[in-house]
Amino acid sequence: MSQLTSAFRRSIRRLTWHGRQQRPRTSIERSVSEREAKPEKDSSRYSGQLFFEYLVVVSLKKSGDVYEPQIAYQFPKRENLIRSQKEEEENLLKAIPLFCFPDGNTWAPLTEYESETFSFVLTNVDGSRKFGYCRRLLPRGGGVQLPEVFCIISCLGCFSLFSKILDEVEKRRQICMAVIYPFMQGLREAAFPAPGKTVCVKSFIPGSGTENIELTRPADSRLEHVDFASLFKYLSEEHIIDIFVSMLLERRVIFLAEELSTLSQCIHGVAALLYPFTWQHTYIPVLPKVMLDTVCSPTPFVVGVQRQFLEELQELPIEEGLIVDLHTGEFLKKIGDEKDLLPKKLYKELLNTLQNQRKTCQSSEELNDLVTNTFVLFFVKIVGHYSTHIKRNREHIVFQEKEFRKSVTSKSIRSFLKDFMVTQMFSLFIEELQGHPFAEEGFFQRKIKEYNESRKKVK
Numbered sequence: 001m002s003q004l005t006s007a008f009r010r011s012i013r014r015l016t017w018h019g020r021q022q023r024p025r026t027s028i029e030r031s032v033s034e035r036e037a038k039p040e041k042d043s044s045r046y047s048g049q050l051f052f053e054y055l056v057v058v059s060l061k062k063s064g065d066v067y068e069p070q071i072a073y074q075f076p077k078r079e080n081l082i083r084s085q086k087e088e089e090e091n092l093l094k095a096i097p098l099f100c101f102p103d104g105n106t107w108a109p110l111t112e113y114e115s116e117t118f119s120f121v122l123t124n125v126d127g128s129r130k131f132g133y134c135r136r137l138l139p140r141g142g143g144v145q146l147p148e149v150f151c152i153i154s155c156l157g158c159f160s161l162f163s164k165i166l167d168e169v170e171k172r173r174q175i176c177m178a179v180i181y182p183f184m185q186g187l188r189e190a191a192f193p194a195p196g197k198t199v200c201v202k203s204f205i206p207g208s209g210t211e212n213i214e215l216t217r218p219a220d221s222r223l224e225h226v227d228f229a230s231l232f233k234y235l236s237e238e239h240i241i242d243i244f245v246s247m248l249l250e251r252r253v254i255f256l257a258e259e260l261s262t263l264s265q266c267i268h269g270v271a272a273l274l275y276p277f278t279w280q281h282t283y284i285p286v287l288p289k290v291m292l293d294t295v296c297s298p299t300p301f302v303v304g305v306q307r308q309f310l311e312e313l314q315e316l317p318i319e320e321g322l323i324v325d326l327h328t329g330e331f332l333k334k335i336g337d338e339k340d341l342l343p344k345k346l347y348k349e350l351l352n353t354l355q356n357q358r359k360t361c362q363s364s365e366e367l368n369d370l371v372t373n374t375f376v377l378f379f380v381k382i383v384g385h386y387s388t389h390i391k392r393n394r395e396h397i398v399f400q401e402k403e404f405r406k407s408v409t410s411k412s413i414r415s416f417l418k419d420f421m422v423t424q425m426f427s428l429f430i431e432e433l434q435g436h437p438f439a440e441e442g443f444f445q446r447k448i449k450e451y452n453e454s455r456k457k458v459k
Contacts, residue, residue: 075181092130109146133152228371234266252319257307273372274375289306382420385407
């Protein structure tokens with residue numbers, strides 16, 4: 001391993017923290033409730049939010065007999081940083097190239113290459129996350145060339161929106177590199193739109209004149225970074241449920257795929273199934289080859305590995321967990337108890353609903369909506385009674401853990417809760433409720449209310 005790669009690896013370790021993560025300052029539930037309850041005020045809430053922090057161009061440079069990924073351009077160049085900010089930027093910029101070319105240094109010049117869009121996530125020590133949105137393409141021109149990656153770094157998770165931005169970047173790249181930066185500067189000066197809102201960016205293109213580019217953010221902020229269609233394309237309903245429960249109980253899960261886009265889309269998809277809970281451990285949708293030994297960790301993780309590294313992966317001492325091959329749609333490794341973890345009645349309900357949805361859904365938007373509602377209903381049924389067991393005790397807000405579990409009449413659900421309640425995602429969910437007792441009613445609370453009302457009507 002070269003000295004350059006070793007430096008990259010140290011930077012990645014600093015950014016991608018392999019331990020308990022703090023909940024982001026703005027909680028999922030709180031952010032959803034504010035966005036849905038007060039949509040007319042969202043524009044001011046997002047007016048100070050930048051679309052992105054950096055646009056980075058990563059190219060391959062010859063280093064001895066191999067090619068190493070290096071940053072060829074960075075926009076904008078930040079100046080007058082304090083020491084801590086400068087160190088953070090240096091670590092970030094050292095880590096980015098390996099995530100843009102996680103395939104290792106086996107590249108060679110090409111005459112044809114179909115551009116690919118994928119994303120990665122870097123987690124800082126405070127639990128905050130930065131998203132890397134990447135478009136890997138072959139530059140315009142004749143003869144053999146090496147691919148390059150345009151990578152947008154942002155604190156905002158919205159894959160569909162940034163994918164459209166990368167379409168515009170690629171269109172300009174085929175004309176001239178210089179045309180890209182005025183567009184990105186215009187984007188940087190624009191306000192990030194509220195859910196369902198549109199921002200217009202003007203951009204001049206030689207030969208075409210000034211274009212008005214409209215960027216619309218999805219109306220449902222819970223689903224703006226996911227597309228469940230990819231998940232259902234590669235996996236059966238049974239396997240999706242097995243992966244879901246494995247993540248719910250904070251086990252180790254490795255995904256394999258040929259394409260980086262498949263890895264990132266599917267992993268973001270299964271993570272979204274956990275709403276209103278959030279995965280709190282190591283989360284690397286695209287794992288660089290030099291970090292392959294991450295899978296030897298005894299702690300929970302969710303990682304994506306390119307299928308070309310399967311042989312190296314199988315040689316590593318991996319703890320118990322799931323290895324999911326998205327190419328074949330099968331499990332290469334499993335613990336064996338996955339189908340026994342959920343209460344049988346709830347498992348059958350999930351399975352039947354998902355199978356019916358696959359047959360009836362006419363669009364990816366409809367599928368997204370139906371799938372997320374199915375899994376939210378699952379959580380409503382097992383933890384929807386939590387509010388009756390959060391009590392104020394003088395100056396403190398106390399969660400009555402034993403009473404919460406014992407109040408469930410189903411023995412199988414009580415047994416499942418015993419395992420689920422010791423996870424970090426459940427603990428932090430409760431901590432957040434205790435810290436924000438007067439948060440506005442959000443999507444999850446409304447679903448609980450709807451479910452309780454429907455049960456009253458049946459009675």
